[in-house]
Amino acid sequence: MYDLLKRLRVVEGSAFVAAPTCGLYLAQMGAEVIRFDAIGGGPDFRRWPLADNGSSLYWEGLNKGKKSVALNLSSPAGRELAQRLAAAPGEDAGLFVTNFPAEGFLAYETLKALRPDLICVRVMGWADGSQGMDYTINAALGLPGMTGPADDARPVNHVLAAWDLLTGAYCAFSLVSALLARMRTGEGREVRCPLSDVGAATMANLGFTAETLLAGRQRPRMGNDVFGAFGRDFTTRDGQTLMLLAITPKQWSKALDVLGLTGQVAALEAELGVSFTADEGLRFTHRARLYPLFERAFAARTAAELAPAFDAGGVTWGAYQPLEAALDDPRLYKDNPVFEAIRHPSGLSYPAPGAMATIPQDARGPVRPAPRLGEHTDEVLSEVLGMSGGEIGRLHDAGVVAGTDGQ
Amino acid sequence: MYDLLKRLRVVEGSAFVAAPTCGLYLAQMGAEVIRFDAIGGGPDFRRWPLADNGSSLYWEGLNKGKKSVALNLSSPAGRELAQRLAAAPGEDAGLFVTNFPAEGFLAYETLKALRPDLICVRVMGWADGSQGMDYTINAALGLPGMTGPADDARPVNHVLAAWDLLTGAYCAFSLVSALLARMRTGEGREVRCPLSDVGAATMANLGFTAETLLAGRQRPRMGNDVFGAFGRDFTTRDGQTLMLLAITPKQWSKALDVLGLTGQVAALEAELGVSFTADEGLRFTHRARLYPLFERAFAARTAAELAPAFDAGGVTWGAYQPLEAALDDPRLYKDNPVFEAIRHPSGLSYPAPGAMATIPQDARGPVRPAPRLGEHTDEVLSEVLGMSGGEIGRLHDAGVVAGTDGQ
Numbered sequence: 001m002y003d004l005l006k007r008l009r010v011v012e013g014s015a016f017v018a019a020p021t022c023g024l025y026l027a028q029m030g031a032e033v034i035r036f037d038a039i040g041g042g043p044d045f046r047r048w049p050l051a052d053n054g055s056s057l058y059w060e061g062l063n064k065g066k067k068s069v070a071l072n073l074s075s076p077a078g079r080e081l082a083q084r085l086a087a088a089p090g091e092d093a094g095l096f097v098t099n100f101p102a103e104g105f106l107a108y109e110t111l112k113a114l115r116p117d118l119i120c121v122r123v124m125g126w127a128d129g130s131q132g133m134d135y136t137i138n139a140a141l142g143l144p145g146m147t148g149p150a151d152d153a154r155p156v157n158h159v160l161a162a163w164d165l166l167t168g169a170y171c172a173f174s175l176v177s178a179l180l181a182r183m184r185t186g187e188g189r190e191v192r193c194p195l196s197d198v199g200a201a202t203m204a205n206l207g208f209t210a211e212t213l214l215a216g217r218q219r220p221r222m223g224n225d226v227f228g229a230f231g232r233d234f235t236t237r238d239g240q241t242l243m244l245l246a247i248t249p250k251q252w253s254k255a256l257d258v259l260g261l262t263g264q265v266a267a268l269e270a271e272l273g274v275s276f277t278a279d280e281g282l283r284f285t286h287r288a289r290l291y292p293l294f295e296r297a298f299a300a301r302t303a304a305e306l307a308p309a310f311d312a313g314g315v316t317w318g319a320y321q322p323l324e325a326a327l328d329d330p331r332l333y334k335d336n337p338v339f340e341a342i343r344h345p346s347g348l349s350y351p352a353p354g355a356m357a358t359i360p361q362d363a364r365g366p367v368r369p370a371p372r373l374g375e376h377t378d379e380v381l382s383e384v385l386g387m388s389g390g391e392i393g394r395l396h397d398a399g400v401v402a403g404t405d406g407q
Numbered sequence: 408m409y410d411l412l413k414r415l416r417v418v419e420g421s422a423f424v425a426a427p428t429c430g431l432y433l434a435q436m437g438a439e440v441i442r443f444d445a446i447g448g449g450p451d452f453r454r455w456p457l458a459d460n461g462s463s464l465y466w467e468g469l470n471k472g473k474k475s476v477a478l479n480l481s482s483p484a485g486r487e488l489a490q491r492l493a494a495a496p497g498e499d500a501g502l503f504v505t506n507f508p509a510e511g512f513l514a515y516e517t518l519k520a521l522r523p524d525l526i527c528v529r530v531m532g533w534a535d536g537s538q539g540m541d542y543t544i545n546a547a548l549g550l551p552g553m554t555g556p557a558d559d560a561r562p563v564n565h566v567l568a569a570w571d572l573l574t575g576a577y578c579a580f581s582l583v584s585a586l587l588a589r590m591r592t593g594e595g596r597e598v599r600c601p602l603s604d605v606g607a608a609t610m611a612n613l614g615f616t617a618e619t620l621l622a623g624r625q626r627p628r629m630g631n632d633v634f635g636a637f638g639r640d641f642t643t644r645d646g647q648t649l650m651l652l653a654i655t656p657k658q659w660s661k662a663l664d665v666l667g668l669t670g671q672v673a674a675l676e677a678e679l680g681v682s683f684t685a686d687e688g689l690r691f692t693h694r695a696r697l698y699p700l701f702e703r704a705f706a707a708r709t710a711a712e713l714a715p716a717f718d719a720g721g722v723t724w725g726a727y728q729p730l731e732a733a734l735d736d737p738r739l740y741k742d743n744p745v746f747e748a749i750r751h752p753s754g755l756s757y758p759a760p761g762a763m764a765t766i767p768q769d770a771r772g773p774v775r776p777a778p779r780l781g782e783h784t785d786e787v788l789s790e791v792l793g794m795s796g797g798e799i800g801r802l803h804d805a806g807v808v809a810g811t812d813g814q
Contacts, residue, residue: 003582004588016654024612025577029584041657048423048635048688049618049626049701057614057621070708080555108767126738127745127765130718135638136725139650140739144631145729146566148555155640155648155727157631159553163570165609169576170432172750174411174764181411183590193764200739200746201760202572205431205471206424209740210757211456214464218730219456224551224564228455231542233562241423243546248450281455295682311537318543320562322552323615323625328524331533332547332607333616338534339607350617353608357581358534360515 001065001354001365003030009384010175011036011085012066013106015044017134018123018195019099021168026175027065028098028355034380036069036082039402041373055346063350063370067158069381070374070402077237077400079105081385088384094188097173108190117188121171124194125159134161141203142218143188149223167198198252222269230255230276230283233320234294240303242380244294245316249277258306258313259297265290315394340367372404408472408761410437416500416791417582418492419473420513422451424541424568425530425602426506427469428575433504433582434472434775435762441787443476443489446809448780458659462753470777471759472560476788477781477809484807486512488792494522495791501595502582506530515597524595526585531601541568543775544602548610556630574605623652636690637662637683637690640727641701647710648727651701655686658723665720666704671698747774779811 008031012023020035028031037045047058069085072078086096086106094115099122100106108120125132135157138144144155174191182188203209212218224233224243230252231245246252256262268289269275274282276290283290298306303319310317327333338358339351354367381387381401395401415438419430427442434440454465476492479485483648493503493513501522506529506679507513515527532539540550542564545551551562581598589595619625631640631650638652653659663669675696676682681689682695690697705713710726717724734740745765746758761774788794788808802808 004584005602006588006591021612025580046688047654049614049621049693050635050688051617051621061612061614061617092790096444127743128738131721131723133652133654133723134723135633135652136650136723139640139725139727140736141733142728143566144727144728148563149559149561152556152559154556154565155631156555157640157650158565158567158569159550159626160565160569161613162565162567162572165569166572166576169573169580170763173576173580174436175581176580176587177411180587181413184413188766189766191764191766195744196738197743197760197765198763199745200733201763202567203730203733204746204758204760205428205468206568207456207468209734210458210464210468210751210755212730213732213757214456214755216731219566224562225643226542227456233546233564243543245540245542245565246453246577279453281453281457284455312539314544315689316540317767318539318553319545321547321549323549323610323619324623326548326607326610327616327619329547331535331603336534336604336607338604339611344617346615348621350620351611353604353611356577356605356608357598358604359596361596361597375771389472 001028001030001368002359002362003365005029006377007092008032008095009034010095010097011088011090013082013086013096013098013100015042015099017062017164017173018167019097021165022097022121022171022175023066024062024064025169025172033066034069034085035063035066036085037373038073039070039374039406045373047056051346051348053346057346060344060346060370061352065368066371067380070390070406072362072400073245075400077398082106083111083114084382084385086120087118089115094118095179096120097116097171097175099196102129103193112188117182117186119182120176120190121175121178122190122192122230123167123171124192126196127194129323134164134195137163137199141199146219146221148152148221150221163195163199166202167193170198177250183288217258225287228284229280230287230290232291234298236298236301238302240278241320242298242303242306243318243320246283250299251316252277252280252283254313254315258309258315259294261293261297264293272377337364342367342369344369345372354392374406375404376404377401377403408435408437408775409766409769410772412436412438414499415439415502416441416495416497417502417504418495420489420493420503420505420507422449422506424469424571425574425578426504428572429504429528429578429582429792430473431469431471432576432579440473441476441783441791442470442473442494443478444780445480446477446813452780458753458755460753463589464753467751467753467777468759472775473778474783474787475778475780476784477813479807482807484802484805488807489513490518490521491792492787493527494518494525496522500649501525502586503527503580504578505697505781509536509599524589524593526582526589526595527597528582528585529597529599530574530578531599533603534601537737539603541602544570544606546647553626553628555628557628570602570606573609574600576603577605632694636687636693637694637697639698641705643705643708643710643713645709649705649713650725650727652723653690654687659684659687659690661720661722665722666701668700668704671700743772749774749776751776781809781813782811784808784810
């Protein structure tokens with residue numbers, strides 16, 4: 001971890017991906033992040049993938065470096081504690097990240113009564129408060145119809161929950177931005193980040209919506225062809241699949257050079273009366289003529305021949321590899337200083353990442369594992385809410401709070 | 408736009424998606440964002456999709472609300488101007504976002520000599536500085552092998568540049584976090600965000616890497632099945648495709664209820680000796696038994712019957728729709744207050760989004776279009792670098808800078 005956000009105290013009432021990644025990014029930049037959950041765990045506490053003992057590898061990945069408080073969220077007393085935590089006192093506190101419903105016991109107006117300058121960043125599904133998750137919102141945006149081979153009409157969902165992830169990072173940005181504003185004016189606010197608006201805005205930011213308005217229909221599916229430039233997967237003589245990409249003139253000329261296609265492509269340019277170097281769009285328009293040349297060039301060479309030639313020639317390319325191969329790839333996992341092998345709540349030890357960014361001038365602090373559920377209940381009630389040991393004991397006895405693993 | 412980041416001056420030297428979205432998010436929260444480009448445009452200035460007149464809908468989507476400066480970046484004088492802009496003076500300036508190479512004329516050490524407390528957030532491809540783009544890094548992470556129908560082994564690239572987008576938002580978060588640290592200590596820093604580390608860390612945060620380590624191989628591809636719970640696309644009697652999802656017990660029981668499957672599923676539970684309600688993982692394990700029940704239930708009903716029943720019953724579902732239908736969907740585009748119809752540099756008028764988040768207590772300022780290339784060259788040289796009209800005129804004459812559309 002780094003210490004850019006040292007001294008911030010963020011409370012997280014969350015589940016699944018978006019809000020927990022927001023808290024994760026904040027924690028890895030040095031904030032104290034306190035996540036509260038229902039006793040026994042929220043709806044994501046047993047989410048797959050699981051370790052053999054039933055621990056969630058997903059949960060322990062998304063909650064690294066946080067503190068955990070377990071509350072009986074169905075009881076009025078437990079809900080009141082959640083409210084008090086969300087509105088925790090202190091100059092660098094009063095920062096709450098949640099995906100709890102906008103109406104309900106964690107409504108902004110309720111929390112604001114406890115702390116007028118509260119900053120509340122709220123992940124939502126649909127902007128109107130109705131239930132939406134990454135999968136259903138992605139389906140509504142048309143992407144599954146644009147994804148996958150052109151010869152297959154079945155919708156293809158993404159495996160990576162891209163909308164959740166983008167929303168989580170945008171929430172972390174929103175929270176720090178709202179804090180900067182509060183430092184200037186003293187005012188807090190609620191910032192609502194619905195997946196539906198993140199998705200709708202992003203499709204517009206990238207030009208998909210304007211394109212669809214002009215064409216009257218969305219972009220047709222085209223397999224792995226890179227839209228508007230030259231790029232696709234190709235297969236080598238030894239059956240390896242490589243992604244080749246040429247957007248800039250330099251990327252294009254280097255690819256031709258290494259593949260020995262400069263002459264053949266010049267002949268095609270002469271035939272068509274175009275310059276592929278000057279206009280990446282023409283490479284796309286005429287891709288049906290270009291692809292066979294590239295297919296033959298790849299089919300004549302092995303991956304072992306191509307890889308060093310591509311690298312030496314500065315070509316933009318990459319091999320498709322399964323994740324088990326990526327784990328041995330020194331550029332990604334093996335030898336990557338972002339990762340550190342640590343012991344997790346599941347009892348397993350395996351490499352886990354700290355902050356996704358690297359600050360060359362600062363030392364990377366240790367990667368901290370996720371907490372056990374409820375591990376910090378007593379510590380947080382005492383330090384954040386100023387409760388005495390007696391009070392905390394009574395809350396345990398009444399079943400309002402629980403300690404590590406429900407004890 | 409909102410004004411959380413009012414008074415910040417951010418300079419962006421960028422291309423493509425990640426760094427430009429970082430600047431976009433900052434601008435839409437109130438920062439002044441000045442993007443510089445080569446005269447005539449950078450490598451993304453003509454990126455598809457295009458308007459009929461050749462304007463890039465992509466470029467004008469990603470650069471809304473920014474100022475544009477055009478510099479001759481191949482000349483020493485133009486490069487020096489870029490350096491001075493990156494290190495712009497002022498308490499709330501000295502904030503630079505870029506995807507220019509870490510070594511080169513925009514290296515951090517070079518810029519730091521101009522402004523010791525500079526904050527530089529740098530998007531990179533591979534962490535070692537070698538060329539990597541969303542497509543090639545995604546291929547290296549295994550996802551194309553996990554995506555798409557189980558009966559087709561071809562790799563499936565994502566259409567949404569998820570790694571670029573996540574990196575852009577994380578960069579915006581990193582920049583405001585580094586600013587907060589600078590306000591506390593006076594120190595600036597370089598923050599490097601390589602797509603490769605964002606990708607590698609995210610696959611670990613979500614549990615994919617631990618799962619692969621345990622299983623010895625990555626998750627097999629499984630079409631649209633939601634891993635570890637119940638979810639998939641189903642087809643109605645009238646041929647509509649709907650996504651149904653049930654992760655929580657409540658989502659599960661509501662779906663059964665509306666589809667009239669409670670009894671049949673109870674019988675299956677009795678036969679198998681399991682409780683699907685209590686354990687979402689069992690719904691996944693036994694999905695081959697469950698799917699036929701759901702397929703029949705969907706095939707017996709039309710989408711028009713199911714939609715209101717699902718909504719009334721609180722089921723988590725969504726229709727697959729193409730983007731042209733989404734544009735008419737009041738929840739996404741039509742009637743969405745995040746969007747405003749404005750005129751863009753292409754000459755076209757169409758709805759464009761402001762900030763992806765909504766702050767109920769603050770008024771949304773107008774959505775501002777992208778600039779014309781070079782539109783703010785003179786203004787910025789004068790206001791930011793304090794140049795006189797004479798100096799600016801000489802730079803134009805020498806071809807070091809250009810104004811609107813190259814003039």
